[in-house]
Amino acid sequence: MFRESDGPQRRIDKLEQINAALMQRLQRMEETRGSSYALTRTAAMLEREVLARNRELERALSELSEANAELARAREAADQASRAKSRFLRAASHDLLQPLSAAKLFLTHLAETSREPLQAELVERITASFDSAEELIRTLLDIAKLDSDRSEVSISPVSIGRLFQRIGIDLQPLAAGRQVSLQFVPTAQTVLSDPVLLRSIGQNLVSNALKYTTGDKVLVGARRDGDGIWLEVLDQGPGIAPSDQSRIFNEFERLSRSDQPGSGLGLSIVQRACQRLGHPLELISAPGKGSRFRVRLPRLGEMCLLPPQRVGAVDDPGALLEFLAGHRILIVENDPSVRSAFAFLLRSWGVDVTTAAGLEDALATLAQAIPDAILSDYRLDNGETGCDVIAALRERADKPLPALMVSAEQLEFISEAASRIGAEVLAKPLAEMDLRRSLARLLGGPVA
Numbered sequence: 001m002f003r004e005s006d007g008p009q010r011r012i013d014k015l016e017q018i019n020a021a022l023m024q025r026l027q028r029m030e031e032t033r034g035s036s037y038a039l040t041r042t043a044a045m046l047e048r049e050v051l052a053r054n055r056e057l058e059r060a061l062s063e064l065s066e067a068n069a070e071l072a073r074a075r076e077a078a079d080q081a082s083r084a085k086s087r088f089l090r091a092a093s094h095d096l097l098q099p100l101s102a103a104k105l106f107l108t109h110l111a112e113t114s115r116e117p118l119q120a121e122l123v124e125r126i127t128a129s130f131d132s133a134e135e136l137i138r139t140l141l142d143i144a145k146l147d148s149d150r151s152e153v154s155i156s157p158v159s160i161g162r163l164f165q166r167i168g169i170d171l172q173p174l175a176a177g178r179q180v181s182l183q184f185v186p187t188a189q190t191v192l193s194d195p196v197l198l199r200s201i202g203q204n205l206v207s208n209a210l211k212y213t214t215g216d217k218v219l220v221g222a223r224r225d226g227d228g229i230w231l232e233v234l235d236q237g238p239g240i241a242p243s244d245q246s247r248i249f250n251e252f253e254r255l256s257r258s259d260q261p262g263s264g265l266g267l268s269i270v271q272r273a274c275q276r277l278g279h280p281l282e283l284i285s286a287p288g289k290g291s292r293f294r295v296r297l298p299r300l301g302e303m304c305l306l307p308p309q310r311v312g313a314v315d316d317p318g319a320l321l322e323f324l325a326g327h328r329i330l331i332v333e334n335d336p337s338v339r340s341a342f343a344f345l346l347r348s349w350g351v352d353v354t355t356a357a358g359l360e361d362a363l364a365t366l367a368q369a370i371p372d373a374i375l376s377d378y379r380l381d382n383g384e385t386g387c388d389v390i391a392a393l394r395e396r397a398d399k400p401l402p403a404l405m406v407s408a409e410q411l412e413f414i415s416e417a418a419s420r421i422g423a424e425v426l427a428k429p430l431a432e433m434d435l436r437r438s439l440a441r442l443l444g445g446p447v448a
Contacts, residue, residue, distance in 0.1 A: 096137050097408035098335045101429035104130050105341035108432035109348055134429055139265040141409075142200060146272040153194050153276060154412070157300050160189045160222045160229065167202050167220070174210050175218070182210065185221035189229050191297035196412060197273045198297075202231065204266035205293050209235035215290070224299065232294040240285040248283075320436050323445040325350030328369055332356045332376035332389050342375065345432065358382065359389050363396055370397045373442050378407035378414050378425075387417050402442035406430060
């Protein structure tokens with residue numbers, strides 16, 4: 001470290017340098033030690049903070065999980081309530097339609113045999129009341145089906161022209177009664193939709209226009225718009241203020257014209273059906289300027305114009321009765337009142353009637369005689385259906401007996417099941433002329 005040649009001063013300078021270097025190193029060591037202590041203390045504080053935040057996060061996650069579970073339970077409870085409501089409405093409506101069907105069949109016979117004007121007027125008023133009750137029950141059934149998660153939507157091509165023809169046939173009597181001209185603009189357009197729901201949408205919109213128009217005309221048309229078609233219904237009614245336009249789609253909402261017939265549920269069905277199908281629904285209206293309801297449908301293309309159907313073709317009631325008289329018809333119905341009403345009405349036409357409550361009774365009647373046709377309810381006791389009865393009777397008789405099935409449940413699968421076995425379907429309550437015409441058609445009679 002020191003050289004022999006170094007003098008005292010030189011040695012002192014070197015010792016001072018060495019001492020200064022040692023002091024600097026010692027100072028750095030002290031600073032490092034202090035920094036390490038500070039870092040250790042900071043790390044400990046951060047660790048405690050992280051642990052606290054983790055505990056808070058765990059509590060939040062636990063609360064969120066519990067809230068999600070509660071929400072799931074509430075959603076499931078709501079879904080169960082909705083399904084229960086739909087089941088109740090279907091069951092209640094079906095049970096209500098059964099006695100209503102029997103009553104209307106008896107009223108039909110009473111109307112045909114009434115000779116006194118007062119009695120005929122009473123029968124007409126009672127029939128109108130039953131018609132209103134039937135419309136309400138069927139509307140409730142439609143709402144139950146639309147609210148049900150299990151209701152199916154079947155999209156297929158629909159001819160707007162054919163749809164207009166069917167709506168015209170169905171609603172022409174209402175238009176005539178209201179002295180309103182129901183006019184359809186001819187169209188060759190085809191759209192994609194559910195045929196059953198689209199027909200319900202159209203019928204309810206046109207029926208609503210006929211009931212509430214104050215003019216003498218309701219116009220129905222299809223307006224092309226790019227890749228879509230607007231199905232439009234225009235009336236000359238009092239119009240609807242903007243503040244009321246959302247309310248009219250509520251159940252039982254009828255605004256100011258409560259003197260008109262109807263349940264106030266038609267537009268609610270339209271809105272539900274459009275939502276289910278994804279079809280935009282619009283209302284354009286103003287007080288004193290009428291209303292334009294329109295639904296936008298996916299356009300498929302154009303087809304040749306359909307030939308007009310014979311809306312005015314009318315069957316000759318006398319010819320139908322003369323044809324049906326003497327035919328043997330087996331009635332299969334589990335409800336005694338409805339079975340009795342069917343038998344009473346058909347016997348008044350001169351039909352040879354045999355009745356049965358179910359499959360076993362029906363098969364037993366074949367020992368007496370094989371019927372010319374079968375008239376059966378769809379839903380029978382003990383899980384049996386009209387399809388089961390018709391198939392078993394045909395097999396036992398070894399012949400394709402003509403069959404007409406009736407049901408208070410207007411469900412697609414019933415029509416499909418009937419179609420598979422070659423049977424026709426009518427909805428309860430039945431109009432007497434519809435029943436007479438259907439039976440005559442099955443038996444090859446003079447039907448227009």
